[in-house]
Amino acid sequence: AQTVTQSQPEMSVQEAETVTLSCTYDTSESDYYLFWYKQPPSRQMILVIRQEAYKQQNATENRFSVNFQKAAKSFSLKISDSQLGDAAMYFCALTNNAGNMLTFGGGTRLMVKP
């Protein structure tokens, strides 16, 4: 069985500042994939960033980057230059090499203060 844990139910950041959302996971698989999804009030789950476990280099997408620590089973998301539109629920998720399902963490609600 695989599990994903997000220990921060809520986070707050000032506009233009940087914030880091934490995620830890557990899996017995050697090949797996990690994701961060954003869910604004519209309910639409939007992919933010993806990381393949076999890649040592941390993924980056514009203002979003991850700190992937495989040995520690940690996968944190850093949002730089936070914008009001970044306010949403953020979910960390894990899938194995078969890609048969995503296991989600409990989510972190990010608030951005103007």
Added chain:
Amino acid sequence: GAGVSQSPSNKVTEKGKDVELRCDPISGHTALYWYRQSLGQGLEFLIYFQGNSAPDKSGLPSDRFSAERTGGSVSTLTIQRTQQEDSAVYLCASSPQGPREQYFGPGTRLTVT
């Protein structure tokens, strides 16, 4: 291109009635998933379809839940004899073959009164 679509957007039903929720995946995506998002349980996997293979039904919470996928495209999730605990947002996602990222639809909010 068009994303994943789901209908209806919202559904209110009486306890004991049957409901059908529909999902149209992204064209060409071979994998289709259903998840349930509720306040108490977070995001739960329900069922997974991959091409013409038998679906993975391991996440369905009871035999009142079933799903089918016709012609490798559109999927319908059916809940029979709805209960109040079935109230949740039902999310559908699709993915190209393999362990790729999943693309989600806007969800159907089901309320059982």
